[in-house]
Amino acid sequence: MKWAEKLRGSLHAQADSLGNLCVEAFHYLALFGIGAITAWAAVSAFLGMVEKGSVSVDDILLLFIYLELGAMVGIYFKTNHMPIRFLLYVAITALTRLLIGDVSHHNAPDLGIIYLCGGILLLAFAILVVRYGSSRYPSVKEKSDS
Numbered sequence: 314m315k316w317a318e319k320l321r322g323s324l325h326a327q328a329d330s331l332g333n334l335c336v337e338a339f340h341y342l343a344l345f346g347i348g349a350i351t352a353w354a355a356v357s358a359f360l361g362m363v364e365k366g367s368v369s370v371d372d373i374l375l376l377f378i379y380l381e382l383g384a385m386v387g388i389y390f391k392t393n394h395m396p397i398r399f400l401l402y403v404a405i406t407a408l409t410r411l412l413i414g415d416v417s418h419h420n421a422p423d424l425g426i427i428y429l430c431g432g433i434l435l436l437a438f439a440i441l442v443v444r445y446g447s448s449r450y451p452s453v454k455e456k457s458d459s
Contacts, residue, residue, distance in 0.1 A: 341390075348386045355379035370417075374410040378403055394452075398443055405436045 358375055362368050385399035412429045 340393075344386060344390050348383065348390075351379055351382045351386060355383070371410055371414050374406055374413065378406050378410070381406065398440055401436050401440050401443070405433055405440075408433050408436070 355376060358372070358379065362372050381399055381403045385396055385403070388394075388396045388399065408429055412426065412433070415425065415429070
């Protein structure tokens with residue numbers, strides 16, 4: 314019966330290795346796809362600005378959103394950890410872009426501006442909480458030199 318147990322262990326190890334290979338292959342393909350689509354969208358937006366012949370603050374903030382998405386993909390590619398703070402930065406930039414567009418196109422202030430500012434403040438507070446949590450309770454324990 315030892316041979317059966319040894320065969321089962323070997324089969325389990327091979328299936329585990331094959332499964333890990335498939336998951337990692339999908340992971341890298343998806344990252345390259347997301348990165349390529351982000352770069353394509355950024356180049357397309359930039360060429361649209363050049364074609365238009367002028368650039369607005371909305372356009373610049375859109376390029377910052379693409380930059381943050383690209384940085385997020387790069388960090389995820391290198392560390393295999395989702396940088397939640399970058400998602401929050403993207404959300405803040407998107408709300409700021411919406412706020413600037415709303416203020417520049419609609420001169421009458423309304424309650425929507427307060428909601429957008431409150432959302433930005435809430436996201437900024439969330440970044441503070443995430444930063445505090447990651448510094449106080451790191452997910453990876455540092456090895457001591459003792």
